[in-house]
Amino acid sequence: MTTTAGTERRAWQLVLDRVELDLLSGRLGPGDHLPPERQLAVELGVGRSSVREAIRVLEVLGLIRTSVGSGPSAGAIIVALPGGGMSALMRLQVAAQGFPVADVVKTRLVLEGSVVSDLAERCAPGPFGGAGDAVADGCPDLTESRVLLTAMDRPELTEAEFLALDAQFHLSLAEAGGNQVVTATMAGLRSAIEGYARAGLAGLVSWPATSARLRLEHRAILAAIAAGDPEGARLAVQGHIAGYYAETQLTSTTPTL
Amino acid sequence: MTTTAGTERRAWQLVLDRVELDLLSGRLGPGDHLPPERQLAVELGVGRSSVREAIRVLEVLGLIRTSVGSGPSAGAIIVALPGGGMSALMRLQVAAQGFPVADVVKTRLVLEGSVVSDLAERCAPGPFGGAGDAVADGCPDLTESRVLLTAMDRPELTEAEFLALDAQFHLSLAEAGGNQVVTATMAGLRSAIEGYARAGLAGLVSWPATSARLRLEHRAILAAIAAGDPEGARLAVQGHIAGYYAETQLTSTTPTL
DNA sequence: AGACCACTTGTGGTCTGACCACACCATTTT
DNA sequence: AAAATGGTGTGGTCAGACCACAAGTGGTCT
Structure with missing residues (x-):
């Protein structure tokens, strides 16, 4: 049952895959907001902590910028500054x-x-x-x-x-x-x-x-x-x-x- | 240069800093184990989730390899495969x-x-x-x-x-x-x-x-x-x-x- | 003595829930 | 009209719990 090799991507990788797919398909582009962490978690069926691990990777890689608070400048925004x-x-x-x-x-x-x-x-x-x-x-x-x-x-x-x-x-x-x-x-x-x-x-x-x-x-x-x-x-x-x-x-x- | 930001580093950055310092000082090198997540969290006074965010970054960057279980091959090991x-x-x-x-x-x-x-x-x-x-x-x-x-x-x-x-x-x-x-x-x-x-x-x-x-x-x-x-x-x-x-x-x- | 097996231990992987600080926004008050 | 107020949604963080897994540990059986 658990030996189904191949599709055992870890939870945080699912988030990374999703973001990459959205980028390649054009659903996401520079300046766009990522969905809120909590929403992303329920959409992908993973915990918020797993979402945050992926977000952190994207941030360190220079793909996004995160800001607390509310409004248009808050949240995770795609910046692509390598x-x-x-x-x-x-x-x-x-x-x-x-x-x-x-x-x-x-x-x-x-x-x-x-x-x-x-x-x-x-x-x-x-x-x-x-x-x-x-x-x-x-x-x-x-x-x-x-x-x-x-x-x-x-x-x-x-x-x-x-x-x-x-x-x-x-x-x-x-x-x-x-x-x-x-x-x-x-x-x-x-x-x-x-x-x-x-x-x-x-x-x-x-x-x-x-x-x-x-x-x-x-x-x-x-x-x-x-x-x-x-x-x-x-x-x-x-x-x-x-x-x-x-x-x-x-x-x-x-x-x- | 760094605008004298001082102690405003986020929790997961503290972990990253610690690992980088240990690498530069020689306390950590290729093949070594990182301390267990829980221990690292206690040592640095941060939550385990913050430690995990840093660990995830290190993993994606190719610096470490993580494995579950017990024994010498388990845990987070420094591999440095870029x-x-x-x-x-x-x-x-x-x-x-x-x-x-x-x-x-x-x-x-x-x-x-x-x-x-x-x-x-x-x-x-x-x-x-x-x-x-x-x-x-x-x-x-x-x-x-x-x-x-x-x-x-x-x-x-x-x-x-x-x-x-x-x-x-x-x-x-x-x-x-x-x-x-x-x-x-x-x-x-x-x-x-x-x-x-x-x-x-x-x-x-x-x-x-x-x-x-x-x-x-x-x-x-x-x-x-x-x-x-x-x-x-x-x-x-x-x-x-x-x-x-x-x-x-x-x-x-x-x-x- | 040797082989085998259940149990313990320690690890990362994940989820849940909670709380905080913050920034915007609508409302109310002055 | 301007200023103070509270609501709301966001990321940031922590604590605790449970799971899967892999080694070790010690016992039992042959």
């Missing part, structure tokens, strides 16, 4: 040693190299000289990246503040690329090794020298993009990232708790 | 339109292109002719990929079976690359658009022709890797993936529920 979920996943996997730090850094190299190379490609003057090229998108706006660069020039910044701006700068490049998957993944990778990056600060010979070099490298990256030099941008960003982690011997340090 | 969590995240984000399908495909192109290029690089005869080169790792074993190729040659395969083998083939390449992050990410990307790939089958002009072409392209990819031709391998794999999705007009179809 950044937080990706960060949580990668941070925990690195902590549990499912993701070696070296692999995280390597993946960053690949993705960010691709991003800046693509950006430079799109910012290069087309073979026909005009902007209305056959390329999908034109040169995106890099204003935010430039603003962050100047913000990083302020001499009174602490090391942690500088690192935070540095993270934002790299993320702004990914956002300029326009690929949601890449942006979220890069955000996750970055947050996964954030603790290690902070810990690496202690091992630096000279922070002023390092930060000055980082500033120069940031400008070189943007310059290569603006100049339409894909390969130069790729090499610049890869040298930038790999250089910092080599300098701080990141893989051999323990993160700051 | 594949499932990545798949769930990306599948749901695509379903909720947080990840455009086009971006998923583009990211696949970047990552898999990098993987096969790297494989080819490592399989190329070094400038000194020997295998003991300064390169980190030698040419990895591609036996599994070849086995899958021959498996795909069987003429009695259904379309779905062929697609499943195709997915395994691509995954085997990622695994050969040895980067855990890339492997898990590619597995997630693949599963996110699996439904769309299946749906695209219906729009094909001729499945026998398409499958024959896919078989040839697979062999070309492996050949380029074995020949130590990074750029050729990259182009082969990118053409392979982009070609299939262009042919099936994937982005304009609805997935099979």
